[in-house]
Amino acid sequence: QVQLVQSGAEVKKPGASVKVSCKASGYTFIGYGITWVRQAPGQGLEYMGWISAHSANRGYAQRFQGRVMMTTDTTTSTAHMELRSLGSDDTAVYFCARVELRLYCPNGVCFPGADYWGQGTLVTVSS
């Protein structure tokens, strides 16, 4: 069965970076992409970006441009999301989810939605 298992909770100081991992199993990793979504305490879901499994393509949400880096390792079927220059408002649960990428959308690559999700990783930013 499809599973996405994320790394454990992190506590970081303001200004630091965090790297969250997402290990996929139960499907052919290179046949799909991964999206990252976060959820601040008591808030809704916020899209961060996507990456193709072979890392050839990626797209980041405007508000995270320049501060986020998404990568994959096809040898271990693992996706990574690194967020830099953390502030207190980055405290959130970070989710990875599987997506089926479409190459010929009006503005390039897109995806209709995500099906399987990781369990989430709590990142706490506190001095």
Next chain:
Amino acid sequence: QSALTQPPSASGTPGQRVTIFCSGGTSNIGSNYVYWYQQLPGTAPKLLIYRHDQRSSGVADRFSGSKSGASASLAISGLRSEDEADYYCAAWDDSLNEWVFGGGTKLTVL
């Protein structure tokens, strides 16, 4: 402010039918598929409905989705206590070139 608009709350009694609406625009719901997710407290979102009205594997047929123009809705019939959760709509936005969510609707079963 979310690109898609949902009511912050909804409620119903056991056995009732509840409908949650999601309003968007021509660049998102109007031209792309709508997905619906259920999120129980402390857990990851779970896919309920994809491509406007297709139930995900294992999802009860009490859940149904529809789309009309730039709006979509999720209907839950035969409401049960275990349906108490947050529900989110989502769609790709061609103008923003991003995946956008509604703000979420907290469903309470009275």
